[in-house]
Amino acid sequence: MPSEPKTTTSVRDIADTAASANETPRFGSRTLQAADDVFTQNAWDHAEWTEEQEAQAREAVLRQLEHPVPAEDQGRYHAEAAENWNRFYAKNENRFFKDRHWLRIEFPELFKTERAVGHGGSDDDGAQAPPAQITREPGRRFNVMEIGCGAGNAFFPLLAENQADPDYYAYACDFSETAVRVVRENALYDPARSEAFVWDLTSPELPPSVAPGSVDVILLVFVLSAIHPDHWQQAMDNLYKLLRPGGIVLFRDYGRYDLAQLRFKRNRLLSDNFYVRGDGTRVYFFTNEQLAELFGQRFEVLQNAVDRRLIVNRHKKLQMFRVWLQGKFRKPLT
Numbered sequence: 001m002p003s004e005p006k007t008t009t010s011v012r013d014i015a016d017t018a019a020s021a022n023e024t025p026r027f028g029s030r031t032l033q034a035a036d037d038v039f040t041q042n043a044w045d046h047a048e049w050t051e052e053q054e055a056q057a058r059e060a061v062l063r064q065l066e067h068p069v070p071a072e073d074q075g076r077y078h079a080e081a082a083e084n085w086n087r088f089y090a091k092n093e094n095r096f097f098k099d100r101h102w103l104r105i106e107f108p109e110l111f112k113t114e115r116a117v118g119h120g121g122s123d124d125d126g127a128q129a130p131p132a133q134i135t136r137e138p139g140r141r142f143n144v145m146e147i148g149c150g151a152g153n154a155f156f157p158l159l160a161e162n163q164a165d166p167d168y169y170a171y172a173c174d175f176s177e178t179a180v181r182v183v184r185e186n187a188l189y190d191p192a193r194s195e196a197f198v199w200d201l202t203s204p205e206l207p208p209s210v211a212p213g214s215v216d217v218i219l220l221v222f223v224l225s226a227i228h229p230d231h232w233q234q235a236m237d238n239l240y241k242l243l244r245p246g247g248i249v250l251f252r253d254y255g256r257y258d259l260a261q262l263r264f265k266r267n268r269l270l271s272d273n274f275y276v277r278g279d280g281t282r283v284y285f286f287t288n289e290q291l292a293e294l295f296g297q298r299f300e301v302l303q304n305a306v307d308r309r310l311i312v313n314r315h316k317k318l319q320m321f322r323v324w325l326q327g328k329f330r331k332p333l334t
């Protein structure tokens, strides 16, 4: 595997994302009014980009196009995708991602008491998305499924916070066997209320233990970006088949020109906006338009928002512009 000057990029990259997502106030609540105030907070929402900054981002990506990963190496990264994530989890186990308590704020649909409330986040134009209502018949199991669960940093808090709900059931799956082993070996793993198993979202088969049309909420957080664009359509098919009518996908992932994208140096680009990190894991950077096109074919788009956040290192006087996308996509009732 070619080495990267910053060998820990992938780790830092995802850690930054997890950490800042962790301390997230809801979208749009903290905006920078005066440039001089920038170092008075750790993070600002709705970070405004100057035209110059946009142009620099475009140029950085154009420069990457000049030095892609050599064609002869590309197949290997695709063939070894699961193995590279296995290595990642073998090294980091569950120490790496912080628990994702921000889920309650951005995705209240995952929590019984708040399920009907919903929070729209902010779309690019500032419009609020409608709350995602999920119909729940009394006594029926409420099935939540996290796909690409990693070490379970969302799965375990979800189960803990829904402990009082006897009908709450959670599936956790990942195509990395090591990630699933880490989840199953966690002392909090409770087979009475949940099941963790290995499954590839791009597989032509649904997982045997999940009935088609039975899942109320699918959580997909920083996972579609790890999948080759040629396989997105199969992933969409599977999401659609798993959900019950009216069920929703809760989505969060990397946005175009995020700091992590602009940081990539030569020999990291696999195809447009799709990269391989130093540890062999892959990452794509989406736009809202792409999400609208991908999900919009069959799902109702309840939210498709961009979260442009300025993260500040007050000590080092550094400004880091992050771009994440957040979406809620519903399988129509009919």
Ligand SMILES: C[S@@+](CC[C@H](N)C(=O)[O-])C[C@H]1O[C@@H](n2cnc3c(N)ncnc32)[C@H](O)[C@@H]1O
Pocket (backbone or CB within 6 Å): 014, 085, 097, 147, 148, 149, 150, 151, 153, 154, 173, 174, 175, 176, 179, 199, 200, 201, 202, 220, 221, 222, 223, 226, 227
């Ligand atoms: C960036 S990590 C995110 C982990 C977790 N969702 C979180 O936010 O903490 C991406 C995860 O997606 C998993 N993954 C990548 N491709 C997958 C696929 N085709 N099917 C299932 N899981 C996949 C990886 O193994 C990894 O655990």
